[in-house]
Amino acid sequence: MPTPAPPRPHRDDVLIAVFGLLGGLVLWLLDLYMRTGVVLGDTRLPLVPLVVMSAAELLRRASPRTALAIGSVALVADQCTHGNLATVAMYTDVMYAAVLYGTPAAARRIPVITFLISLLVTIGSLAWMRSPEALLIGIVTALVVFVPALTGVSVRNHRDAAETARLRADQTALLAEMDRTQAVTAERARMARELHDLVANHLSAIAIHSTAALSLDDPETSRKALGVIRENSVEGLAEMRRLIGLLRAGGAEAEPSSSPSLASLDALVEQHRAAAADGGLTCVLEDTGEGGAPLPAPVELAAYRIVQESLTNALKHAAPGPVRVRLGRAGRAGRRLTVEVSSVLGDRAGPGAPGSGAGLVGMRERVALLGGEFEAGPVDGMWRVRAELPAEEGEAGP
Numbered sequence: 001m002p003t004p005a006p007p008r009p010h011r012d013d014v015l016i017a018v019f020g021l022l023g024g025l026v027l028w029l030l031d032l033y034m035r036t037g038v039v040l041g042d043t044r045l046p047l048v049p050l051v052v053m054s055a056a057e058l059l060r061r062a063s064p065r066t067a068l069a070i071g072s073v074a075l076v077a078d079q080c081t082h083g084n085l086a087t088v089a090m091y092t093d094v095m096y097a098a099v100l101y102g103t104p105a106a107a108r109r110i111p112v113i114t115f116l117i118s119l120l121v122t123i124g125s126l127a128w129m130r131s132p133e134a135l136l137i138g139i140v141t142a143l144v145v146f147v148p149a150l151t152g153v154s155v156r157n158h159r160d161a162a163e164t165a166r167l168r169a170d171q172t173a174l175l176a177e178m179d180r181t182q183a184v185t186a187e188r189a190r191m192a193r194e195l196h197d198l199v200a201n202h203l204s205a206i207a208i209h210s211t212a213a214l215s216l217d218d219p220e221t222s223r224k225a226l227g228v229i230r231e232n233s234v235e236g237l238a239e240m241r242r243l244i245g246l247l248r249a250g251g252a253e254a255e256p257s258s259s260p261s262l263a264s265l266d267a268l269v270e271q272h273r274a275a276a277a278d279g280g281l282t283c284v285l286e287d288t289g290e291g292g293a294p295l296p297a298p299v300e301l302a303a304y305r306i307v308q309e310s311l312t313n314a315l316k317h318a319a320p321g322p323v324r325v326r327l328g329r330a331g332r333a334g335r336r337l338t339v340e341v342s343s344v345l346g347d348r349a350g351p352g353a354p355g356s357g358a359g360l361v362g363m364r365e366r367v368a369l370l371g372g373e374f375e376a377g378p379v380d381g382m383w384r385v386r387a388e389l390p391a392e393e394g395e396a397g398p
Helices: 011-029 047-057 064-078 085-101 104-129 133-215 219-248 262-279 297-317 358-369
Strands: 281-287 321-330 336-344 373-379 382-390
Touching (some): 011 085, 047 064, 047 085, 064 085, 085 104, 133 219, 219 262, 262 281, 262 297, 297 358, 358 373
Parallel strands (some): 281 321
16 A cells, blocks of 8 residues: 655745744854753754754644644753744744644644643742742743644634635525526526417417318308408417517516406407307306405416416317316305316317427416416316416415
8 A cells, every 4th residue: 555645845834944944043153042051052952953843844734733743842952952042933833833724623722731831831930940030931931832822723713714704605605596596497487388378379279270271162261260360360469569568677577467367258268269169169158256355466367377278278179069167266265266177078170289288387387386276187078177276365376
């Protein structure tokens, strides 16, 4: 198993070690020592702790625990010589770096240990010397070991707080971007539903009647088909202009005041009755929900679109027979609006129009957004679409 390579010193650590070593050499050349009358009196001996402390500086960031251990040994050795001020100064930096770049456990323990060391040195000096100079020794010890550790704790706390604030800002920006993406996606889905509901109904009628006009060599039938085509074209263009006007206005309101409502259902059913007569379909509207509380505008729009899309599907796919549109109130005190459209299940004779299935998806989405229930499928030989929507403002969704 290969031995891992030792960590490379940081560029700033190299500069600190080099300048510290050069400063110590200058002090040594000028014979500026810290004390006299020491155990080891050779004036060259202070260079050894100086070089060792400079080497420890190279590890202050890459391996702070090792740097502190080496620096502590070098500081003790320096106290047995004449001493060099640069060695002591570099040790304070090693102590500071051990707290700042070390592990969280080291950052908690080192200040406590250095405080206890300063206290013990002060008490020991007082017991041994019994003079005011003992207090000075304790203060100097605290300045060398405890104050750098305390400074490292302060800087580390500020750094961690800044990192936490940065992470919080990044998370806030990420959440804002997610909200923006979701809002854009929801708006695109809403526009797709509106565009489908506006265009599919009229284009389906146009496709069916244009096919009839082309396939049947009957002037009267062609004239009626062209009339239906023109009527649907004009109404489709009008509704497209309304939607484009809403988009240009910036979407200040969720739905414009001219949005279709249940009051327009009679005209819608009558329009489909005329368009479906040639295919043997009879459209009937049964409204048993009158007299209740006023419905929220989003609920009325959703109910209108469900009826519109269901009638369009019946025009394209239903077999000849009745197409019934039923409106009613359900639940306690009529707090739910029910919309049901049923038609004869089967393939209708004559010209038809292809379907993509987007209509059912759009209806289901509309009902889900309002917090209602939706179901569509064959029931007793009939194709039934049934939706139950909240009929009060407080219950309706967005």
